[in-house]
Amino acid sequence: MKCVGFRVFVKGLALGSLLWMTACNVPIEAEEETGEFVSQEESSLESPLVPGVPCADGTMEQIFSGGMAGCAGKVTWGSRASLCAPGFRPASAREWDTLFLGLAPAHNYWTNDDLRYSGVSGTCSVSYVTGTACPAGQPMRVCTAAGTDAEGNTCNWTGCGLLANTPNRFFGGCAGNTTAGTLCVPRGCADGSVEQTFSNGMVGCAGSTNWAGRAALCAPGYRVATAAEWVGLHGTSVPTHHYWTNDDLKYTGSAAACYVSATVGSACPAGQPMRVCRSTGTDAEGNTCNWVNCGFGALPPPNQYFGGCAGNPTAGALCVPTRGCADGSVEQVLTSNLVGCSGVVTWPNRNQLCAPGWTASTASTWTSQHGLAAPRYNYWTSDNLRYLGTGSSACAVSTTSGTACNANQPMRLCTPAGTDALGNQCNWTHCGYQTNTPDHYFGGCNGNTTAGTLCRL
Numbered sequence: 413m414k415c416v417g418f419r420v421f422v423k424g425l426a427l428g429s430l431l432w433m434t435a436c437n438v439p440i441e442a443e444e445e446t447g448e449f450v451s452q453e454e455s456s457l458e459s460p461l462v463p464g465v466p467c468a469d470g471t472m473e474q475i476f477s478g479g480m481a482g483c484a485g486k487v488t489w490g491s492r493a494s495l496c497a498p499g500f501r502p503a504s505a506r507e508w509d510t511l512f513l514g515l516a517p518a519h520n521y522w523t524n525d526d527l528r529y530s531g532v533s534g535t536c537s538v539s540y541v542t543g544t545a546c547p548a549g550q551p552m553r554v555c556t557a558a559g560t561d562a563e564g565n566t567c568n569w570t571g572c573g574l575l576a577n578t579p580n581r582f583f584g585g586c587a588g589n590t591t592a593g594t595l596c597v598p599r600g601c602a603d604g605s606v607e608q609t610f611s612n613g614m615v616g617c618a619g620s621t622n623w624a625g626r627a628a629l630c631a632p633g634y635r636v637a638t639a640a641e642w643v644g645l646h647g648t649s650v651p652t653h654h655y656w657t658n659d660d661l662k663y664t665g666s667a668a669a670c671y672v673s674a675t676v677g678s679a680c681p682a683g684q685p686m687r688v689c690r691s692t693g694t695d696a697e698g699n700t701c702n703w704v705n706c707g708f709g710a711l712p713p714p715n716q717y718f719g720g721c722a723g724n725p726t727a728g729a730l731c732v733p734t735r736g737c738a739d740g741s742v743e744q745v746l747t748s749n750l751v752g753c754s755g756v757v758t759w760p761n762r763n764q765l766c767a768p769g770w771t772a773s774t775a776s777t778w779t780s781q782h783g784l785a786a787p788r789y790n791y792w793t794s795d796n797l798r799y800l801g802t803g804s805s806a807c808a809v810s811t812t813s814g815t816a817c818n819a820n821q822p823m824r825l826c827t828p829a830g831t832d833a834l835g836n837q838c839n840w841t842h843c844g845y846q847t848n849t850p851d852h853y854f855g856g857c858n859g860n861t862t863a864g865t866l867c868r869l
Contacts, residue, residue, distance in 0.1 A: 496596035499604035527552035555584035598631035613738030630731035661686035689719035733767035749869035766867035773868035797823035826855035
């Protein structure tokens with residue numbers, strides 16, 4: 413980023429500074445006489461986030477790493493989300509396992525997973541699909557060591573691990589234990605706020621952090637988006653803040669006509685790559701971009717709103733869900749790469765419910781991986797499924813044979829009752845795949861226009 417010799421040559425010229433910027437052709441903000449760009453200590457460039465209150469009643473009984481909080485209460489599993497404040501959601505069992513860092517629960521807490529059990533109390537484990545199911549609405553949850561808490565919630569089993577008996581991850585409960593508090597984590601951004609929402613769950617998290625600290629702005633269950641994900645997901649939305657991507661982006665061109673790439677072009681100074689910028693050079697957090705309105709991989713159009721570089725050391729971050737569902741929550745875990753995402757969308761919009769990198773699953777993947785699990789919500793698959801048979805429990809679906817449903821209303825996965833908690837309906841239920849038996853929970857068809865989505869990695 414230095415052009416010291418050229419600068420000495422033009423220093424006495426009236427247009428020296430203009431020639432300097434043009435000849436060096438770099439997005440640089442300010443220099444001292446040596447030709448070095450001016451920088452500050454990284455610690456002075458960061459402004460601490462002020463996290464939102466994670467519990468709906470304005471209190472938080474326990475705080476863990478990553479912004480996860482324990483919200484005491486006495487609610488049923490179906491009402492677990494009611495204890496989380498706006499901008500927060502119930503944590504998954506895996507998030508508890510990752511974020512509690514050895515701090516024992518002081519209250520009994522629901523997770524967002526319908527957990528099963530194996531073993532006996534004190535020598536036990538919980539799992540998503542294997543083991544024995546608890547009664548409906550009474551899954552295994554996180555429990556105090558004693559099994560009881562100040563709110564009167566009880567766990568008859570305690571001291572269970574996750575997927576294995578050891579180490580102890582404080583899971584327990586099950587039959588007859590109908591209430592608990594909830595573990596809540598931020599949705600999208602680590603401070604519980606979301607400045608911008610884009611498609612497939614990508615969010616813009618405002619902040620003023622250096623590039624090395626960019627992931628700290630993303631909530632648990634989210635990661636920093638790539639530049640390609642920004643391009644693919646922002647649609648017609650323009651950035652209202654400056655945001656880091658996860659790519660060490662280079663630049664090509666000039667301030668008037670530029671583009672960025674992860675592989676070609678000129679590198680910015682370490683820790684100051686090109687990033688996504690609002691069209692004006694400074695955002696509400698004081699982050700600056702001296703170049704703006706750059707394309708991605710080629711000169712605009714289209715404008716992909718990249719910019720920044722030397723002398724612009726801070727920004728917010730673009731964050732996307734790491735797993736499964738576009739809203740950062742996962743309603744049902746079947747395997748490590750197959751999840752159920754609740755929602756009310758039409759079949760053409762099914763992929764909108766899947767996180768970046770995930771897509772609607774085929775029907776055959778469901779049949780091979782769901783085991784004994786039934787759908788907790790109605791879910792679209794990626795297949796335009798036809799039907800065979802005479803009605804519920806005497807039917808099958810196929811991609812090639814049988815009768816086609818109305819356009820954009822194919823057979824899909826259905827709850828055993830046919831209607832889910834979001835109001836999606838299936839008029840046929842309990843259909844098999846290719847043959848009537850075994851029951852693989854397919855159903856629906858004409859007049860049933862909406863569902864969630866079964867998403868796979």
